[in-house]
Amino acid sequence: MSKSILHIEGLIVLLVSVYFYAHLDASWWLFFLCLLVPDISMLGYIFNNATGSIIYNIGHTYIIPLLLVILSLILKQDLMMILSLIWIAHIGMDRTIGYGLKYPNNFKDTHLQKA
Numbered sequence: 001m002s003k004s005i006l007h008i009e010g011l012i013v014l015l016v017s018v019y020f021y022a023h024l025d026a027s028w029w030l031f032f033l034c035l036l037v038p039d040i041s042m043l044g045y046i047f048n049n050a051t052g053s054i055i056y057n058i059g060h061t062y063i064i065p066l067l068l069v070i071l072s073l074i075l076k077q078d079l080m081m082i083l084s085l086i087w088i089a090h091i092g093m094d095r096t097i098g099y100g101l102k103y104p105n106n107f108k109d110t111h112l113q114k115a
Contacts, residue, residue: 003112006095006100006112007095007096007098007112009095010091010092010093010094010095010096010097011092011095011096012092013062013088013089013091013092013095014089014092014093014095014096015092016092017085017086017088017089017092018085018089020085021082021085021086021089024078024081024082024085026078026082030082030086031086031089034083034086035086035089035090035093036090037086037087037090038059038060038087038090038091039059039090040059041055041056041058041059041060042056043055044056045107049104049105049106049107050104052102052107053102053103053104053107054104056101056102057101057102060091060094060099060101061091061101062088062091064087065084065085065087065088065091066084066088068080068081068083068084068087069081069084069085069088072084095112098110098112099112100112100113
């Protein structure tokens with residue numbers, strides 16, 4: 001049951017971020033072009049599993065993009081908001097299809113498998 005809830009939560013995050021993105025009148029080309037950019041964090045696995053999991057998890061937690069959303073509201077920076085929403089959509093998409101935060105022992109060991 002917990003795993004299903006996490007997948008649904010990811011879907012809701014994806015849909016909400018796309019909803020707010022649509023209201024910004026931003027380019028959908030930019031959205032699809034940048035949607036997979038957070039996966040660059042997988043390059044940390046070139047070094048080893050421990051380093052890779054840390055770098056991957058930094059790129060796949062909501063903390064940084066949500067802080068950037070708040071900062072973009074304070075500074076009235078539309079581009080920062082747009083990129084933050086794309087980043088959040090990516091994380092929601094990953095959670096929806098079953099990709100979770102990584103454990104340091106193996107790339108395939110995620111928090112969604114432990115749920």
